[in-house]
Amino acid sequence: MLKLQIPNSPSNMSCLYSYNSIPTFSVLSSPSCTRSRFTSKPRINCTLGGTVAEPKVTSVAEPLLLNTVRGEDVERPPVWLMRQAGRYMKSYQTLCEKHPSFRERSENVDLVVEISLQPWKVFKPDGVILFSDILTPLSGMNIPFDIVKGKGPIIFDPLRTAEDVDQVREFVPEDSVPYVGEALTILRKEVDNEAAVLGFVGAPFTLASYVVEGGSSKHFTKIKRLAFSQPKVLHALLQKFASSMAKYVQYQADNGAQAVQIFDSWATELSPVDFEEFSLPYLKQIVDTVKQTHPNLPLILYASGSGGLLERLALTGVDVVSLDWTVDMAEGRKRLGSNIAVQGNIDPGVLFGSKEFITDRINDTVKKAGRGKHILNLGHGIVVGTPEENVAHFFEVAKNLRY
Numbered sequence: 164m165l166k167l168q169i170p171n172s173p174s175n176m177s178c179l180y181s182y183n184s185i186p187t188f189s190v191l192s193s194p195s196c197t198r199s200r201f202t203s204k205p206r207i208n209c210t211l212g213g214t215v216a217e218p219k220v221t222s223v224a225e226p227l228l229l230n231t232v233r234g235e236d237v238e239r240p241p242v243w244l245m246r247q248a249g250r251y252m253k254s255y256q257t258l259c260e261k262h263p264s265f266r267e268r269s270e271n272v273d274l275v276v277e278i279s280l281q282p283w284k285v286f287k288p289d290g291v292i293l294f295s296d297i298l299t300p301l302s303g304m305n306i307p308f309d310i311v312k313g314k315g316p317i318i319f320d321p322l323r324t325a326e327d328v329d330q331v332r333e334f335v336p337e338d339s340v341p342y343v344g345e346a347l348t349i350l351r352k353e354v355d356n357e358a359a360v361l362g363f364v365g366a367p368f369t370l371a372s373y374v375v376e377g378g379s380s381k382h383f384t385k386i387k388r389l390a391f392s393q394p395k396v397l398h399a400l401l402q403k404f405a406s407s408m409a410k411y412v413q414y415q416a417d418n419g420a421q422a423v424q425i426f427d428s429w430a431t432e433l434s435p436v437d438f439e440e441f442s443l444p445y446l447k448q449i450v451d452t453v454k455q456t457h458p459n460l461p462l463i464l465y466a467s468g469s470g471g472l473l474e475r476l477a478l479t480g481v482d483v484v485s486l487d488w489t490v491d492m493a494e495g496r497k498r499l500g501s502n503i504a505v506q507g508n509i510d511p512g513v514l515f516g517s518k519e520f521i522t523d524r525i526n527d528t529v530k531k532a533g534r535g536k537h538i539l540n541l542g543h544g545i546v547v548g549t550p551e552e553n554v555a556h557f558f559e560v561a562k563n564l565r566y
Contacts, residue, residue, distance in 0.1 A: 228289045228359040229421060232461040232482050232504050234536055240529055242539040242561035243290030243358075244282070244554070245424075245465070245485075252551060254281050265310040269295050275346040280353060286558040290359050290422075290538075293347060293415075297365030297426050298373060300411060303339025304403070305332045306374055314378075321377035323389065328400045334407030336414035344418035351419035362420030364411050366427030366466075367404035367445040371397065383432045390441055397441065405445040409452035412462070416453075422461040425449065425481070431468040438472055443479065450480040463506060467543055473498045488542035492531035504536035511546045514553045521553060522560050534566045 228241040255278060258268070268274045278294040298316055301308045307319040322328055336343065343362075350360045373379070375386040375397075389397045412423045430442040450462055464476055465485035476484050477499050484503055486495045488510035496505060513524045529539060539561050545554070 224356065226289065226356055226359040226421065228538060229461060231536060231538060232422070234504075237535065238566060239562070239564045240532065240537045240539040241289035241359075242558060243288040243292065243361075244541055244557075245292070245544045252281055252285070263312065265296070265312070269299060270340075270342055272342045272345045272349070275342065276349050276353070279346070279350055283354065283358065286555060287562075288358060288558060290361050291350060291354050292361040292363065292424070293343070293350065293420070295343060295363070297363065297370065299340060299343070300334045300336070300364075300407060301370075301374070303332070303336070304334050304407060305330055308374075316373055316378045318374050318377045321385070322374050322400065323385070325393075325396045325399070328396055328403070331400065331403050333403060334410060336411050344414060347415060347419035351421075359421045360419055361422050361424060361463075362412070362415030363424040363426060364408045364415075364449075365404075366425050366430060366442065366449075366464075367401040367408065368433070368442040369427050369429045370404045370408075371400050372429040372432075374400075380429075383429065387432075390437065394440075401441065401445050405448045406452075409449045412449065412453045412460075413456055416457045416460050420460075422463060423453075424463040424465060424485070427464065427466040430466050431472060435472060435475065438475060443475055446479040446481075454480070463538075465506075477503055483538065485538075485540065486542060492528050496532060501536075504538065505532060506538040506540050508540070508542040511541045511543050511549070514541075514545070514549045514557060516553075518553070518556045521556055525557070525560050525564070529564060539564075 226241075227237060227239075228243070231237050231241050258274070258278065262268050262271075262274060268278060275294050279291060282288060283291045296310065298308055298310065301318075306322070309317050309319070311317055320327075322331070347360060347362060354360055372383060372386050375389055376383065377385070380386075386397070408425075412425075415423055425446065427442060427446065430438055433441060446464065453460060453462065461482045462480075463483040463485055464479060464481040466472065466476060467487050468489060469476060469484075469487065470490045473484065473486075473490065473495060482504060483506050484495075484499055485506035486492065486508035488508050490508060492505070492508055495508070499505065507528075509524055509528055513521055516524075525539070529537070532539075
């Protein structure tokens with residue numbers, strides 16, 4: 164904080180010059196001057212005579228992201244990037260050369276912690292997400308898989324019959340993925356409440372899509388064939404995933420996660436009526452189960468291409484709906500209602516633009532989201548090849564915003 168004298172001004176006129184996260188001051192006398200609400204430039208609040216009132220401070224013990232979700236009065240939207248660890252950081256690429264196996268990187272406590280903290284050490288985002296994958300629980304459910312560079316997820320024995328589903332075990336995270344709990348505990352200590360530590364899980368329908376299709380898919384014909392010809396088989400599989408992922412969310416929360424994001428990336432391949440049968444009930448089951456034991460844990464739901472399902476996503480009971488860039492933020496806010504927080508929704512491709520273009524898009528998104536209950540983020544994971552200096556600019560602009 165710098166106290167500056169303004170040239171050609173009365174001797175008792177001074178300015179508070181603020182670059183960092185400092186709450187807005189109330190001025191007890193006039194005149195006053197304040198720069199634009201949404202700008203990456205420093206703000207100047209001036210006072211003539213009198214005194215400066217104490218700043219209004221929210222719960223300083225809690226990270227900004229949590230205060231925002233809970234509807235507290237905050238000075239700016241929190242900011243983080245989905246899938247922020249790796250993809251664009253040189254430090255991650257160097258680590259990949261030493262440890263080429265994704266599963267090795269995501270199932271080793273030391274590597275998980277190191278990779279999770281890479282963006283935190285450089286950009287200081289308001290959310291630090293666990294480095295992992297939504298498919299991580301599969302091995303513990305008797306579903307062998309791997310993630311191969313250049314090919315993506317591979318399910319060695321795709322599930323297609325009732326007998327296949329019978330072989331799926333319910334997930335016990337303490338036994339199957341103890342490294343996740345250990346990593347989250349370490350992350351909480353390292354971040355020390357300066358940001359929120361986020362965990363995440365895959366939603367039942369999205370997980371089912373992978374294990375039925377045998378990996379990624381373009382048309383989802385195999386799982387739709389199962390859904391429409393043998394719905395009881397699919398429902399049995401979805402139920403196992405729902406109960407298992409609820410336990411996984413609880414486990415992550417018990418070990419340090421302060422918020423958990425649920426990824427239902429492929430649910431938007433369903434028509435609204437089929438979403439209501441094969442996705443919505445199981446998402447709601449996860450939320451209801453978790454809220455019984457962790458009522459204050461913020462749950463974030465993300466489904467790419469969800470413009471046609473926004474109202475239905477809100478019915479799950481989650482605290483935050485993450486919007487992708489195909490939905491106008493102002494329209495999304497209106498459709499979801501004021502009781503639910505929103506996250507997003509800048510096109511990841513924007514980070515390939517000029518710094519001025521990035522700044523303009525950030526300002527536009529924050530303006531449309533309005534004050535409070537908005538987490539600034541991309542509308543999807545960051546794209547491979549994104550210039551790291553543009554990511555730095557994204558955070559710089561975002562963290563200098565003031566409502």
